[in-house]
Amino acid sequence: MPRSSPGSSEGAGLAAVADLRARVLSTNACDAIPGCPIKIETFLPRMWSAVAKGFIPQAEGEQLQEGLLRGFKLGVDPNLMAGHRWFQNYPSATTTGRTGVAAAIAKRVNGGKTLSLGPMVDGLAHAVRSTFTASCIFPLGAAAKALLPGQTPDQLEWRPTSDHTRTGLNAATDMTGLRFALTALDEISWFFSTDHFMRVSDVADAFPNLPLHPDVWPFFFFRFFGAPDSDAEHLYLNTCADFGAAGTPGTFHLFYVRGVCQMARAEQVLTLPMAVYVDDNCLMGPCRERVDAEMLSFQAWALDVVGLVFKVAKDRVAAQRQLALGFVWDSTTLTRTIEERKLAGYLDLLLEYATVGTLGLAQMQSMAGKLHRMILTLPPGAHCLAVSLFELMSGLRLPWHRRRTTRRLRADFMLVHALLSANLGRGHYSYENFRRGPAVFTDASKQSRYTGGGWVSACGAYDYFKYGSRAARHPIDFLEGDTVVACVERLAHKWRGCVVTFFIDNSAFQLSFAKGRSRSEELNGVLRQLFLLSVELDCIFEPHWISTHLNVQADALSRGQLERFFQSADEFPCARERLRRCTR
Numbered sequence: 001m002p003r004s005s006p007g008s009s010e011g012a013g014l015a016a017v018a019d020l021r022a023r024v025l026s027t028n029a030c031d032a033i034p035g036c037p038i039k040i041e042t043f044l045p046r047m048w049s050a051v052a053k054g055f056i057p058q059a060e061g062e063q064l065q066e067g068l069l070r071g072f073k074l075g076v077d078p079n080l081m082a083g084h085r086w087f088q089n090y091p092s093a094t095t096t097g098r099t100g101v102a103a104a105i106a107k108r109v110n111g112g113k114t115l116s117l118g119p120m121v122d123g124l125a126h127a128v129r130s131t132f133t134a135s136c137i138f139p140l141g142a143a144a145k146a147l148l149p150g151q152t153p154d155q156l157e158w159r160p161t162s163d164h165t166r167t168g169l170n171a172a173t174d175m176t177g178l179r180f181a182l183t184a185l186d187e188i189s190w191f192f193s194t195d196h197f198m199r200v201s202d203v204a205d206a207f208p209n210l211p212l213h214p215d216v217w218p219f220f221f222f223r224f225f226g227a228p229d230s231d232a233e234h235l236y237l238n239t240c241a242d243f244g245a246a247g248t249p250g251t252f253h254l255f256y257v258r259g260v261c262q263m264a265r266a267e268q269v270l271t272l273p274m275a276v277y278v279d280d281n282c283l284m285g286p287c288r289e290r291v292d293a294e295m296l297s298f299q300a301w302a303l304d305v306v307g308l309v310f311k312v313a314k315d316r317v318a319a320q321r322q323l324a325l326g327f328v329w330d331s332t333t334l335t336r337t338i339e340e341r342k343l344a345g346y347l348d349l350l351l352e353y354a355t356v357g358t359l360g361l362a363q364m365q366s367m368a369g370k371l372h373r374m375i376l377t378l379p380p381g382a383h384c385l386a387v388s389l390f391e392l393m394s395g396l397r398l399p400w401h402r403r404r405t406t407r408r409l410r411a412d413f414m415l416v417h418a419l420l421s422a423n424l425g426r427g428h429y430s431y432e433n434f435r436r437g438p439a440v441f442t443d444a445s446k447q448s449r450y451t452g453g454g455w456v457s458a459c460g461a462y463d464y465f466k467y468g469s470r471a472a473r474h475p476i477d478f479l480e481g482d483t484v485v486a487c488v489e490r491l492a493h494k495w496r497g498c499v500v501t502f503f504i505d506n507s508a509f510q511l512s513f514a515k516g517r518s519r520s521e522e523l524n525g526v527l528r529q530l531f532l533l534s535v536e537l538d539c540i541f542e543p544h545w546i547s548t549h550l551n552v553q554a555d556a557l558s559r560g561q562l563e564r565f566f567q568s569a570d571e572f573p574c575a576r577e578r579l580r581r582c583t584r
Contacts, residue, residue, distance in 0.1 A: 012118065013115070013116070013117025013118045013124065013235065014117065014124075014127050014128065014131055016115060016117075017115060017117070017217065017237060020032060020033065020115070020214075020239065021214040021217070024070065024071060024211075024214055025070075025214070028040055028068065028069045028070070029067075029068065029069060029070055029071035029211035029212075029213070030043075030068050030069075030211060033071075033112065033113075033211045033212075033239050033240065034111075034112025034113075035108070035111050035112030035113030035114070035208065035211075035239065035240045036112075036113075036209065036210075036211040036240060037209060037307040037308065037309065038068060038209065038211075038306060038307045038308075039305065039306060039307040040068050040069070042304075042305050042306075043068065043305065043306055043307075044065060044068065046263050046266075046267070046305055047061055047064060047065070047259065047263055048061060049263075049266065049267075050262055050263045050265075050266035050267075053266045055262040055263070055265055055266040056258065056259065056262050056263070056266075060254060060258055060259070063177075063254065064254065064255060064259050067210075067211075067213075067251070067255070068211070070213055070214075071211045071212050071213030071214060071216075072210050072211065072212060072213060072241065072251050072255075073212075073213045073215065073216050073247075074173065074178075074212070074216065074241065074245050074246075074247035074248055074251050075173040075174045075175055075176070075177075075178050075246070075247035075250070075251070076169060076172055076173050076174075076216050076219065076245070076247065077172050077173075077174060078134070078172075078215045078216060078218075078219075080171075080172035081134045081136070081168065081169070081172050081218075081219060082134050083134055084128075084129055084132075084134065084135050084136075085135075085136045085137075085167045085168060086135075086136070086137035086221075087137060087138065087139040087163075087166055087167065088139060089139050089140040089141070089222075089223070089224065090139055090140065090141040090142070090163075092141045092142040092143075092158075093139075093140040093141050093142040093160060093161075093224070094225075096142060096158065097142025097143075097144070097158025097159075097160075098142075098225070099158070099228070100142060100145075100157050100158030100159060100160075101140060101142050101158060101159070101160040101224065102224065102225060102228055104159055104160050105160065105224055105236065108208065108238070108240075109236070111208075112239075113208045113238065113239065113240035114236050114237065114238050114239065114240070115236065115237045115239060116226075116234055116235075116236055117234070117235040117236065117237060118234060118235065119226060119232055119233070119234055119235075120223050120232075120233040120234060120235045124235055128221070128235075132218040134218060134219075135218040135219065135221060136164075136167035136168070136169060136218070136219040136220070136221060137167075137221045137222055137223055137235075138162055138163055138164050138166065138167045138169070138219075138220070138221070138222050138244070139163045139166055139167075139222075140160050140161065140162065140163075140222055140224060141160070141161040141163060142158040142159065142160060142161065143158065143159055143161050144157070144158055145157040145158065145159055161243065161244060162222070162242045162243060162244030162245070163244060164219075164244045164245045164246070165244075165246075167219065169219050169245060169246075170245065170246040173245070173246045173247045174247075175246065175247065175250065177250070177254075178247050178249075178250025178251060178253075178254070179250060180249075180250055180253045180257075182277060182278075183275075184275040184276060184277035184280070184282065184325060185275075185277075185325065185376065187273070187275035187282075188275045188282055188284070188324065188325075188329060188429070189429040189430055191273040191275065191284045192284050192329055192331050192429070193286075193331065193430075193432075194331060194332070194334065194432070194433075195286065195320060195331055195332060196284050196285060196286055196320070196331045197284065197285060197286070197287070197288045197291045197318040197319060197320055197322075197331070198282055198283065198284045198291070198318060198319065198320075198322040198324060198329065198331070199282075199283045199291050199292055199295045199315070199316065199317055199318040199319075199322075200280065200281065200282055200283075200315065200316040200322060200323070200324045201280075201281045201283070201295055201299065201310050201311070201312075201314075201315045201316075202279055202280055202281070202310065202311045202314055203256065203279040203281070203308055203309075203310060203311075204308075204309040204310060204311050205309070206252060206278065206279035207241045207242065207243055207248050207249075207252050208240045208241055208242065209240070209241075209252075209255075209308065210240060210241040210248070210251060210252060210255060211239065211240055211241075212238065212239055212240060212241060217237060217238075217239065220237060220238040220239075220242070221235060221236065221237050222235075222236050222238070223235050223236065224236065249278065252278070252279075253278075256276070256279070257276050260302065260306055260308065261274065261276065263305070263306075264298055264301060264302070267301070269294075269297055269298055269301045270294065270298055271294065272284060272285040272290070272291060272294055273285070277325050280324065280325060281295075282322075282324050282325070283295045283298075283318075285318075288318045288319075291318040292317055292318045295315075295318075299312065320332055323339070326338065326339060326342060326373060327339070327373075327376075329429070333433075334428055334429060334430040334431075334432060334433055335426055335427065335428050335429065336376065336377065336426070336427060336428075336429045337377070337424070337425050337426040337427075338373065338374070338377060338420075338425035338426075340425075342373075343420065343424070343425040346370055346373075346374055346420065346425075347417055347420060347421065349367070349370065350413045350414070350416055350417040350420070351413075351417060353367060353405070353410075353413050354410045354413040354414045354417070355410070356405060357404060357405060358402045358403060358404050358405065359392070359402065359403065359405055360399065360400055360401065360402045361393060361396040361397075361398065361399050361400070361401045361402070362399035362400070364389060364392060364393045364396075365393070365399075367389065368386065368389055368390065368393070371385075371386050371389060371416065372386065374416055374420055374425075375416075376427065376429075377420070377423060377425050377426060377427030378416075378419055378423070378427055378531075378535070379427070379531070379534045379535060379540055380516060380534075380540060380541065380542075381513075381516040381527060381530055381531035381534055381541065382419075382516060382531055383515060383516030383517040384516050384517050384518075384524050384527040384528045384531055385412045385415060385416055385528070385531070386412075386517070387517045387518075387524050388406060388408045388409040388412050389409060389412070392405065392406065392409055419535065431499050431540055434497060434498060434499045434540060435497055435498045435499070436498065436499055436500075436501075437494070437495045437498030437499065437500040437501075437539065438457050438458035438459040438500070439457070439458045439500070439501040439502075439503060440455055440456070440457045440458070440487055440491070440500060440501070440502050440503070441455065441456050441457075441502075441503045441546070441551055441553060441554040442454070442455040442480070442483045442484050442487055442502060442503070442504055442554050443455070443480070443483065443504075443505055443506075443548075443551055443554035443555045443557070443558040444476060444479035444480045444482070444483045444506070444558050445555070445558040445559045446472065446476045446479060447559075450466065450559060450560060451466065451467040451471070451472035451479070452464060452465060452466040452467060452557075452558050452559065452560055453465055453467070453479060453480075453482065453483035453486065453557075453558050454483065454554055454555075454556070454557020454558040454559075455483060455484075455486070455487040455554055455557065456553045456554055456557060456565075457487075457491060459491075459494075461490070461491060462553075462557060462565075463486070463487070463490060463557075464557035464558065464560060464562075465486070466560060467479065474522070475520075475522075476506065477506055477508040477509040477512070477520070477523060478509075478520075478522050478523055478526060480504060480506040480508075480509040481509050481512075481513070481523060481526035481527070481530070482526060483558070484502060484504070484509075484513070484526075484530065485526060485529050485530060485533070488530060488533050488537075488541075489533070492533060492537040492539055493537065495537065495539035496537060496538045496539060497538060497539070498539050498540070499539070499540045499542055500539060500540070500541055500542065501542045501543075501544060502541055502542065502543045502544065503544055503545075503546040503551060503554075504543055504544070504545060504546065505545065505546050505547060505548045505551040505554075505555070507545050509523070510543050510544070510545045511545075512527060513527065513530070513541070513543040514543050516531065552564075552568045553565055553568050556568065
């Protein structure tokens with residue numbers, strides 16, 4: 001919060017900040033801040049119309065209106081920020097990526113999204129401390145952009161990163177209402193049906209379109225070289241959002257996905273399914289011409305009503321084989337494939353990390369994102385191969401914290417490398433073209449005198465067995481998983497190219513089976529077995545929960561109660577005349 005308005009002796013920079021704050025409070029943030037493109041005079045009436053039609057909840061409409069009038073706080077509570085926390089930039093910004101960072105800052109300044117307050121001299125520093133009771137100068141870093149096709153490593157470009165965690169801003173952020181799930185991949189998998197078309201378009205600038213509330217400005221200072229050939233630092237202030245604050249993605253999601261896109265649907269500008277991943281838009285439909293026309297109409301509407309600009313030059317016209325979110329999606333084969341250039345980098349990284357002795361948290365976090373993308377090309381259940389990485393990351397907080405790699409982690413990296421090399425980064429996002437195999441019912445029991453397992457298939461095959469005293473010591477969810485493994489080993493040779501439904505009455509194991517991972521190391525071993533069997537035998541397992549009261553046949557087999565099993569045969573999918581036992 002400002003302590004007082006700066007006088008002329010405190011520099012023209014801070015005087016400009018005070019003047020801009022006054023204009024925001026007397027008018028509105030969208031009109032006052034030069035870098036904000038949002039047309040508040042047309043946006044608000046259309047938004048309230050969408051609220052009246054039920055497309056936007058009343059509370060979200062009020063939240064959006066307050067943000068556009070006074071600026072968005074991104075969930076930050078200024079009262080939790082105390083003192084002056086000023087940091088130097090990271091070497092990645094000042095040396096390796098200096099040119100790219102300088103260009104990005106100049107673009108923001110020229111676009112009116114960042115104020116240049118002048119050389120960072122003692123007088124300006126004293127003025128900042130005198131004007132604000134609390135302030136932050138966050139450290140800048142630099143991250144390498146992905147190489148474009150045809151580019152060589154020496155043409156690598158860098159973009160700035162803002163570390164608001166170091167200053168404590170992210171810790172002072174209330175994420176209530178700002179958390180959301182990134183569901184674009186699932187939505188594409190659902191809506192990109194056979195022979196559909198997809199058009200891809202990006203919102204220009206994205207986060208920096210959002211104006212910041214003057215109360216949070218003191219925590220968005222940073223410094224950088226004032227000229228390419230000078231080492232003298234200038235002080236800058238972001239008046240529009242950047243990419244490092246914890247609440248920025250959620251605020252943009254509120255503004256764009258729950259606001260702008262819903263307004264477009266309320267006015268029938270958007271009628272087709274559209275998956276949104278941050279600022280990437282994937283519009284899908286069965287007719288190429290309609291998909292292209294609707295995206296162009298939406299872009300024109302967004303510019304006219306909202307003020308948003310799209311990267312039209314980077315638009316990818318509607319196609320049945322489309323590059324989106326790092327994958328090449330094919331609606332004729334229902335497959336998604338990792339981009340060739342990314343796949344080569346992933347394979348090299350897996351080999352490198354499978355041989356190193358230690359990894360830093362920043363390396364592990366980056367690898368976790370890449371590993372998730374690789375797993376999406378593998379059959380369901382592959383998430384068990386990422387558990388060892390997340391276990392290694394657990395408890396680490398700062399990017400430079402390191403841990404020794406484990407044997408299991410290195411083995412998982414090598415296994416993923418082998419699987420990716422085999423499938424060439426191509427996997428199914430939908431199994432609608434697969435045949436349906438006979439459903440299977442499984443169960444395990446654990447009692448003081450009898451511990452056993454049993455399963456029965458809709459094809460008529462069944463089996464049951466009693467565990468020895470040593471195996472009986474395992475927890476029941478492990479025994480449930482082991483029973484499924486026993487069934488798969490006996491029958492999966494018949495399931496090639498099939499999706500097989502498993503009905504399981506133990507929710508702990510069924511949920512872990514569906515996710516492909518568990519907090520239990522022992523259960524993860526079972527899930528790894530099932531995944532490898534799925535890959536080896538080319539079949540897909542689809543676990544569903546079933547009530548114990550309906551899982552009568554498998555329940556009877558798991559307890560060794562054959563008479564009850566045969567009595568129930570006529571009431572359930574496996575008729576008595578079809579039953580035949582498969583011994584282990």
